[in-house]
Structure formats: structure tokens, C-alpha cells
Amino acid sequence: MTMPMYVSPEQLMKDRADYARKGISRGRAAVASTYANGVLLCAENPSNTLRKVGEIYDRIAFVGVGKYSEFDQLRIAGVRHADLKGYSFSRDDVDALWLANQYAQILGQYFTHEMKPLEIEMIVAEIGEESVSDQLFHLLYDGTVMDTRGFVVIGGEADVIRGRMEEEWSQEMDLSEAVSVSVSALAGPDRTLVPDDLEVAVLSRENGRRAFGRLEGGDLAGLLN
Amino acid sequence: MAGDRRATSGSLISSRSMEKVFPADSHSGVAISGVAGPAMEMVRLFQLQLEHYEKVEGVPLSLDGKANQLSVMLRENLPAAMQGLVVVPIFAGYDHRSGTGRLFQFDVTGGRYEEGDFATVGSGSLHASTVVKLRHHNDLDGDGVVDVAVEALFQAADEDSATGGPDPLRGIYPVVARITAEGFERLDESDVAERTDAFLAGLGDSYR
Numbered sequence: 001m002t003m004p005m006y007v008s009p010e011q012l013m014k015d016r017a018d019y020a021r022k023g024i025s026r027g028r029a030a031v032a033s034t035y036a037n038g039v040l041l042c043a044e045n046p047s048n049t050l051r052k053v054g055e056i057y058d059r060i061a062f063v064g065v066g067k068y069s070e071f072d073q074l075r076i077a078g079v080r081h082a083d084l085k086g087y088s089f090s091r092d093d094v095d096a097l098w099l100a101n102q103y104a105q106i107l108g109q110y111f112t113h114e115m116k117p118l119e120i121e122m123i124v125a126e127i128g129e130e131s132v133s134d135q136l137f138h139l140l141y142d143g144t145v146m147d148t149r150g151f152v153v154i155g156g157e158a159d160v161i162r163g164r165m166e167e168e169w170s171q172e173m174d175l176s177e178a179v180s181v182s183v184s185a186l187a188g189p190d191r192t193l194v195p196d197d198l199e200v201a202v203l204s205r206e207n208g209r210r211a212f213g214r215l216e217g218g219d220l221a222g223l224l225n
Numbered sequence: 226m227a228g229d230r231r232a233t234s235g236s237l238i239s240s241r242s243m244e245k246v247f248p249a250d251s252h253s254g255v256a257i258s259g260v261a262g263p264a265m266e267m268v269r270l271f272q273l274q275l276e277h278y279e280k281v282e283g284v285p286l287s288l289d290g291k292a293n294q295l296s297v298m299l300r301e302n303l304p305a306a307m308q309g310l311v312v313v314p315i316f317a318g319y320d321h322r323s324g325t326g327r328l329f330q331f332d333v334t335g336g337r338y339e340e341g342d343f344a345t346v347g348s349g350s351l352h353a354s355t356v357v358k359l360r361h362h363n364d365l366d367g368d369g370v371v372d373v374a375v376e377a378l379f380q381a382a383d384e385d386s387a388t389g390g391p392d393p394l395r396g397i398y399p400v401v402a403r404i405t406a407e408g409f410e411r412l413d414e415s416d417v418a419e420r421t422d423a424f425l426a427g428l429g430d431s432y433r
Binding site (some may be wrong): 051054055056076079080083086087 | 269270273276277280281283
């Protein structure tokens with residue numbers, strides 16, 4: 001029997017989407033959420049060296065899940081693009097919307113034209129002068145960009161974690177409340193996550209020009225208690 | 226680190242309030258001399274380079290790495306420098322690895338020379354360095370070292386037309402910054418003014 005040489009475009013796209021989704025759902029989750037002073041970024045990450053959360057620019061940060069080598073490559077490209085744009089024009093001209101669109105182009109390009117899609121899901125977060133202008137962009141493996149308010153969950157079991165966030169998250173929480181809510185959403189009712197299991201950072205209006213700051217060790221332990 | 230405020234175009238004063246001392250990052254600083262345009266551009270690019278490295282790698286460069294980076298930029302500027310667009314900096318910072326302050330002098334080719342006590346650069350540098358040489362010792366505290374810098378700049382301005390002295394009429398004083406384990410800290414202009422006034426009062430009638 002001869003093998004069919006034709007695959008419908010729908011089937012091809014569906015296969016790629018399934019492939020990407022499978023790669024992403026195998027990994028651990030991360031959540032970005034707004035709080036009183038900015039944006040909290042929480043990822044379940046047992047490694048101290050391979051990081052999922054990164055600073056992109058003065059008021060912009062990145063969270064990635066899925067295949068590390070792939071999202072780290074995009075993280076570095078984002079830093080490069082942002083630094084170059086800020087240098088060529090002005091620091092004020094770099095914003096998360098522009099960056100999210102750049103990422104969407106790359107993700108879409110890979111999804112459609114390369115041998116395999118990138119197995120990653122990303123968040124680009126930006127804080128504004130006030131809470132009302134804080135932004136969260138959710139990027140999918142195929143280049144879809146979603147502009148969200150409140151919180152975004154990415155990675156494995158995202159739907160379940162999202163459900164927990166919907167119940168517990170509220171606007172304008174202080175930092176320790178916000179950390180509690182995010183970490184318990186990631187952990188679920190059956191587990192406790194300790195600082196070593198987590199990678200936590202904030203974009204805070206209290207941090208001066210570079211809003212990004214990591215919460216580690218004793219500081220994080222204090223907030224979790 | 227301290228620098229005067231004058232920029233000249235030939236014999237004309239083109240700026241009375243130019244800043245020549247900048248934070249390179251949280252724990253290091255760069256002071257520039259030479260042609261203002263390329264010097265400012267080099268500072269800006271240097272600051273960007275240090276921050277970019279830190280964001281991409283997740284850790285900041287070592288102090289030696291930062292100094293080396295500046296050397297490379299100076300070397301790249303050599304063709305322009307040969308055409309007249311000279312830039313010569315001083316680089317200094319707090320080295321977390323050794324737990325001390327360290328400072329580096331450069332030449333126009335990017336040659337890097339670590340100094341143990343002090344460094345000066347610019348048209349007034351010979352006069353300034355003589356004053357520092359006479360006043361500097363290893364037990365200077367945070368205030369004492371500022372006084373030495375204020376005096377050195379004052380004497381340089383008194384001898385070199387391209388170095389500006391304190392300008393009480395406009396409230397413009399040298400830019401002075403201290404870099405410690407806590408980071409780069411620029412002194413308030415009012416503090417520098419106060420120390421300048423104290424120094425001048427100390428001179429009394431000795432120059433009459």
C-alpha cells in the first residue's frame with residue numbers, strides 16, 4: 001500500500017500545536033501577578049543556576065517555561081533588543097508591548113516555518129507609574145499574544161493553578177500576601193514549597209530605575225512565613 | 226572621584242556645569258577627560274555594556290572585567306584619537322572579591338595601569354596630582370579624602386585655564402562621589418559647597 005504524501009494544513013498545525021503543548025505541560029509552572037507596588041513573578045524552579053525569571057529592562061521582566069535552552073535564548077535576545085533600542089533612542093522608548101510583539105514574530109516564525117515549534121510559553125511583564133498601568137503579556141508557542149490584567153499562569157497544570165489564583169488573588173495586595181497567594185497556588189493543597197523550590201522576583205515601584213529585584217534566601221523565607 | 230565643571234572650545238568656556246564623573250554601575254565609577262562628545266558617548270556605551278552583561282549573564286562583571294572592557298573601548302577609539310578626538314578616563318570601583326577599593330589609570334591606546342593610591346587625568350592633572358601626592362595618606366577617612374580632592378581641584382583651576390574652579394555665584398561646585406561597599410554615592414552639591422567654603426576659610430589671608 002502506498003503511503004499518502006498529503007497532510008492537510010489543519011492536521012499539520014494541530015500536530016505542531018500538540019507537540020509544543022506537550023513539551024510545555026511537562027515542565028513546572030510559573031505565575032506573574034500584580035500587587036500594590038508592582039508585579040510579582042513566581043516560578044517553581046528547583047535549580048539555583050538555570051533561571052526562568054529574568055530582568056529585561058528598567059521596568060520590564062521575563063518569565064519562561066518549557067525547554068530551557070529555547071526560552072533562555074529568547075530572554076537574551078530580548079535583553080539585547082531592549083538595550084539596543086534604549087541606547088539608539090531613549091530608555092523611555094522601550095516598552096513591553098513592543099517587546100511582546102517582537103517575541104510573537106519569532107514564535108510565529110518558528111511555529112509555521114521551522115522544523116519544529118519552540119516548546120515554550122512566556123510572560124512579559126511591565127510596571128507603570130501606578131498600578132493601573134501595569135501590564136502582563138502572555139505569549140504562546142505559536143506567537144499568540146494576550147494582554148492580561150491581574151495574573152497569568154504558564155506551564156504544567158496551568159489550568160488548575162489558574163483556578164486557585166482566581167479564588168485567592170485580589171487587587172492591591174501587599175507583597176507578603178501576594179507571595180503567599182502565588183506560592184500556594186503553585187504548590188496546591190498537597191505540597192509545601194520552600195525557598196529552594198522557588199524562583200521569585202518583583203518589578204517594584206520602590207526599586208528606583210531598575211525595578212527588577214530577586215527575592216531569595218532569608219528575605220523569601222521571611223515572606224513565606 | 227572628583228571632577229571640575231568646565232568645558233572649553235579653544236579659549237572659550239563652552240560649559241560651566243559639565244559633569245565629568247559618572248557611575249559606571251552600582252559599585253564603580255568613571256571619570257573622563259579629553260573631547261566632551263566622544264567621552265560622553267563612551268561613558269554611555271560603557272554603562273550600557275556593564276548593565277547588559279549583568280542582565281544577560283545574571284551576575285555582574287568582575288572589577289577587572291569592567292576595567293578591561295573600558296580598555297577595549299579606548300583601543301577602538303584610537304584612530305579617532307589620532308585625529309584629535311582624545312578620550313582618557315579614570316576607572317575606579319569597590320571590588321567585592323578583595324573587599325577593597327581599586328582604581329585604574331589609562332592611556333589613549335587603552336593601556337590600563339592600576340594605581341595604589343591616586344590617579345589624576347586631564348589638562349589640570351599635573352597640578353592636581355602634586356596636591357594629592359602631598360596630602361594623600363592611607364588613613365584618610367571619608368571626609369578627609371573629599372577635602373583632598375576639593376583642594377586638588379581648586380589648585381588645578383588656579384593654574385590651568387581649562388580647569389574650572391568653584392563657582393559660588395552660580396552655586397556650581399565640583400562633582401564628588403565616593404564608592405564604598407555600599408555603592409557609588411554622589412555627594413550633594415551643598416555638601417561640596419560646604420567643604421569648599423571650609424577649605425577657602427582655612428586659606429585665610431595666606432594668598433594676600
